[in-house]
Structure formats: C-alpha cells, structure tokens
Amino acid sequence: MAALPSGRLRICRWPKSNGDLLAQVVLYTTRFCPFCIRAKALLQSKGVAFDEIAVDGNPALRQEMMEKSGRHTVPQIWINGRHVGGCDELMALERSGQLDDWLAETA
Numbered sequence: 364m365a366a367l368p369s370g371r372l373r374i375c376r377w378p379k380s381n382g383d384l385l386a387q388v389v390l391y392t393t394r395f396c397p398f399c400i401r402a403k404a405l406l407q408s409k410g411v412a413f414d415e416i417a418v419d420g421n422p423a424l425r426q427e428m429m430e431k432s433g434r435h436t437v438p439q440i441w442i443n444g445r446h447v448g449g450c451d452e453l454m455a456l457e458r459s460g461q462l463d464d465w466l467a468e469t470a
C-alpha cells in the first residue's frame with residue numbers, strides 16, 4: 364500500500380489486456396465490500412483497465428467520493444468521467460448491452 368503525494372491511500376491500476384477497451388474507468392472501493400468485488404470482477408472479465416481508489420480508513424477520500432457522486436456507498440464508478448453509480452447500475456448497463464459501448468469509447 365503506497366502513500367501518494369495526493370494523499371490517496373491506494374490506487375491500483377489493473378493491467379489492460381483488451382486493447383479494444385480504452386475507456387478510463389475509476390472505482391472508489393473498500394476492500395471487503397461484496398458489491399465492489401462483483402463490480403471489479405465484471406470489469407476484469409472484460410479485460411478492461413481501471414483505477415481503484417480504496418477509501419478504507421480514509422475519510423478524506425470517502426468525502427471526495429461522496430462529493431463527486433452524491434452517494435455514500437461503495438463502489439462508485441465512473442467511465443470516461445461519466446458517473447455510472449454503484450455495482451447495481453454497472454450490472455444493469457451490462458444487462459442492457461450498453462456497458463461495452465461505454466467501455467469502447469476513449470476518454
């Protein structure tokens with residue numbers, strides 16, 4: 364876990380393995396949140412890279428997430444700066460067939 368100059372506790376960049384999916388994806392998460400795990404598993408199954416900002420024990424980052432999203436639950440997810448919402452909304456995008464379109468757009 365790296366302490367970064369921005370004060371962020373941890374940012375993970377998952378390796379991009381699907382060259383077709385160039386979207387910039389950001390998730391605020393906590394480590395043991397099942398909704399976070401499900402959301403990340405879906406993105407990983409598609410081979411999309413994402414930045415993960417862990418808010419565990421970091422009230423400033425949680426506050427940042429709440430101000431940006433207007434919500435207090437994790438995960439909160441953005442694709443190319445567009446707020447998706449949480450895990451339920453990500454899954455709904457997938458069910459509707461729109462998630463791949465969002466992910467195929469470049470930032």
Ligand SMILES: N[C@@H](CCC(=O)N[C@@H](CS)C(=O)NCC(=O)O)C(=O)O
Pocket residue numbers: 395396397398399435436437438448449450451452
């Ligand atoms: N419907 C939401 C549920 C998310 C949720 O309930 N997350 C829990 C953690 S697993 C949470 O943030 N609880 C409130 C809190 O931790 O402050 C989603 O799909 O993302």
